[in-house]
Amino acid sequence: MAGMLNIGVSGLNAAQAQLNTTSHNITNAGTVGYHRQTVGQAARPPLFTGAGFFGQGTDVTSVTRSYNQFLENQVLQADNRRAQYGAYSAQIGQINNLLADSTTGLSPALANFFAGVQEVASNPTSVAARQSLISNGQALASRFQSLNTRLEEVRQGVEGGIVQTVESINTYAKAIAEMNQRIVVAQAGGAGAPANDLLDQRDQLLAELNKLVQITVVDETDSGKANGAVSVFIGSGQPLVLRGTVSQFQVIPSAADPQRGAISLTAPGGNTIEIAESLLSGGELGGLLEFRLVSLDAAQNELGLIALGITETFNAQHKLGVDLEGVLGKDFFKPIAPTVVPAVAGVSTSITDVSEVRAKDYRVLVSGGSVRLFAGDEELASLALAPAPAWPATLTGGGIAVSLPGAASIPADGLLIQPTRNAARNIAVGISDPREIAAGGPVSVTSPLTNQGTGKVANIDIRDIAGMDGSGDGVPDFSAFALGFDGTGPALTVPAGFTIERLKMDAATGEWVTDGSYPSGGSSTTYTPSADSSGVQFRVTGPGGYTFDFRFSGTPESGDAFSFGPSVAGVADNRNAVALGALQTTKVLGADASGRPTATFQSLYAQTVTTVGNKTREVQVNEAAQESLLDQATSARDSVSGVNLDEEAANLVRYQLAYQASARVMTVAQRLFDELISIGR
Structure with a gap:
């Protein structure tokens, strides 16, 4: 019984x-x-009698949870990527809406500004048109500044999000370490039986941490036997949790750019190292870091490049003209200097060719016995330190020049040079008097009534004004000179001290270059009326270096002359205003490998908008795909372990x-x- x-x-x-x-x-x-x-059950050992083995009942052997590591990992991976794309999508959507908006974007302001230029070209003596151009310039600068301000607000939000995410990572890491201790104690007191509910709680903490950053979880063992604890690693193996020991993450100013936050790891021993952004992938933190590096920096740099391009090219052309007082033009926009971080005494920078400037951050480093200039990862120039160069020395490349007082002035982490990052913030109109708009050209030409032929000079294009202002009062006062036609050459001639050369169009660059088939560098070059009457381009260089191009056409007679001299102040001259207006459709930015500009202001902005739009769509599609994968993985897991x-x-x-x-x-x-x-x- x-x-x-x-x-x-x-x-x-x-x-x-x-x-x-x-x-x-x-x-x-x-x-x-x-x-x-x-609940796991097993029959008790049977009792043997002469008639055979009789059962003795049952024992409860275990209480196990339905757990499939492979399915759990699939859920974690899908959730990690979903969180990354979700964080990226939430941020880039703001930029996409900002840049692509037909009202608040840059395109309307650009169009209005150049419409103002065209209005001045149509009526160069109108003070009202000139005032309107200044107002449109100020509106354009204000639009750049407002767009940059909004991007800075997005950047501040990202920086704040990174700080909050790192704080959450630290909180979860501490909770996981404490849970490790509870599980180890519980399982040790339970003869090694799994503490199911505690394991579930820890797995949920790991899942929440996994949403913030990609992690690697390793089961810990004692003498080859699992003890219930886990260690958590991020990046390329940086320890976050080692059983009950926790490393602290914090956001510190980046060594490469103190203005942006970098993630550092402080080990229990007190050692602190900065972790490269490329190692912190996945999760919300990875999405924020990737967005900041790939989309936000690029958008702000490209917007700044447009602002810098307009400033440099418009100023350069404006200074080639004369205003209503006959004075050579000054900077229409205030010049924008590249930002140097940290500020080092004796270090100066300048823009040498805006078409060569990259929409990237530059860096000067001492490496391998040389001082090197980089744009991103692209090396632009280098200066060997042996034998010692003559200081100060200049590195030139990528459209900028960097003057250095010595190698010792370069910090160990290098000099950060940002030619475009703050350009949209710093652009501003530099003139307030509408009479100072240089709409006219400084060189005019007249034809004496004594000329017998039909020769004509047109389309004077000023290339350089060096030497035009001999007295230093800003007024072009160079001596008038005559361009003559020698029918025996036949040739166009200029006085001694001047040079003239015949030009041809370079099909590759679209620029006028010296035609080597004809004499150049002297005071005369070939012009054959019978063959050239439809028009030929020439370039004259005068004393001091001032240079201009012009088109000569028709059939001159031997002895005909054309007098070039300074323009008379106050005349209805719109030649430089026309040249300023042409900048709207001229490719002046984004030089290719051969040095030829490939983009206008509007096309570069359109490219930026397109890039941001495509990236936004890409991230949204990836987020939706990961949502679907997460649903599938969760369904597969729940079919095994769900209630x-x-x-x-x-x-x-x-x-x-x-x-x-x-x-x-x-x-x-x-x-x-x-x-x-x-x-x-």
């Missing part, structure tokens, strides 16, 4: 355990991160019946025992 009673008790205990576990599953069906638990309430309800009935049956076994055993007692009486 005792055996039967013991069997019934074992069944009762097993059913009770099953009922408790099933009830636990049902009540935690809505608990995030919970894994369905099941099915219908199944648990059925189990509840089944285990209840098993409990009742075991109780019935005990009742039968009791009755049999009572019958034997009654027989003995």
Whole structure:
């Protein structure tokens, strides 16, 4: 009877355990991160008799959770990528809406500014048109500044998001380390049995941490046997949690750019290292860092390049003209100097060719026995330190020149040079008097009535004004000179001290260059009326270096002359205004490998808008794809480890019946025992 009673008790205990576990599953069906638990049973060792082996009942051997490491990893990977694209998408959407907006974007301001230039070209003596141009220039500068301000606000938001994310990482790391300790203690006290609920809680902490940054989890062992603790690594193996020990992450000023936050790791021993952004991939932190590096920096630099390009090219052309007072033009926009970080005494920078400037941050480093200039990862120039160069020395490349007082002036982390980053913030109109707009050309030509032929000079294009202002008062006062035609050459001639050369169009660059088939560098060059009457381009260089091009056409007679001299102040001259207006459609930025500019202001802005738009769409598509993958992976995982309430309800009935049956076994055993007692009486 005792055996039967013991069997019934074992069944009762097993059913009770099953009922408790099933009830636990049902009540935690809505608990995030919970894994369905099941009770393991095994038959007790049988008792041998002469008739054979008789069973002794059952034992509860384990309570395990339904857990599949492969499926869990799929969920973590999909969720990590989803969080990364989600963070990226939320940020880049702001830039896309800002730049592409037909009202607040740059395109309308650009169009209005050059419309003002065209208005001055149409009516160069109108003070109202000139004032309108200044106002449009100020509106353009204001638009650049407002766009840059909004980008700076986005940047501040990203920097704040990085700080908050790092703080959350530290919080989760500490919680995981504490959970490690609880699990180790619990499993040690439970003869190594898994602490299922604690494991679920830790897995949920790991899942939340995984949303913030990509992690690698390693199970820890003692003497080759798992002890329940895990270690967590990020990046290329930097330890975040080692069992119960936690490393702290913090945001510090970057060594490369103190204006932006960098992630550093402080180990328990106190050592602090800066972690490269490329190593911190995945999760919200990876998305924020990638957005800042790939999209935000690029958008701000490209916007700044347009501002710098307009400033440099418009100023350069403006200074080739004369204003209503006959004075050579000054800078229309205030010049923009590249930003140097840190500021070092004796270091100066300048723009040498804006078409060569990259929309990137530059850096000067001392490396490998040389001082090197980089734009991003592209090396632009270098200066060997042995033998020692004559200081100060200048590095020139990528459209800028950097003057250095000595190698010792360059910090160990290098000099950061930002020619475009702050240009949109710093652009500003430099003149306020509408009479100072240099709409006219400084060189004019007249034809004496004594000329017998039909020769004509047109399209005077000023290339350089050096030497035009001999007295230093800003007024071009160079001496008038005559261009003559010698019919015996036949040739066009200029006085001694001047040079003239015949030009041809370079099909590759679209620029006028010296035609080597004709004499050049002297005071005369070939012009054959019978062959050239439709027009030929020439270039004259005068004393002091001033240079201009012109087109000569028609059929001159020998002895005909054309007098070049300073323009008369106040005349209705729009030649430089026309040249200024032509900048709207002239390719002046983005030089290719051959040095030929490939982009106008508008096309570069359109390219920026397109790039941001395409990246926005790409990120949104990837986010949607990862959402779908996450749903699939979660569904596959839940099919194994999730709680099915219908199944648990059925189990509840089944285990209840098993409990009742075991109780019935005990009742039968009791009755049999009572019958034997009654027989003995």
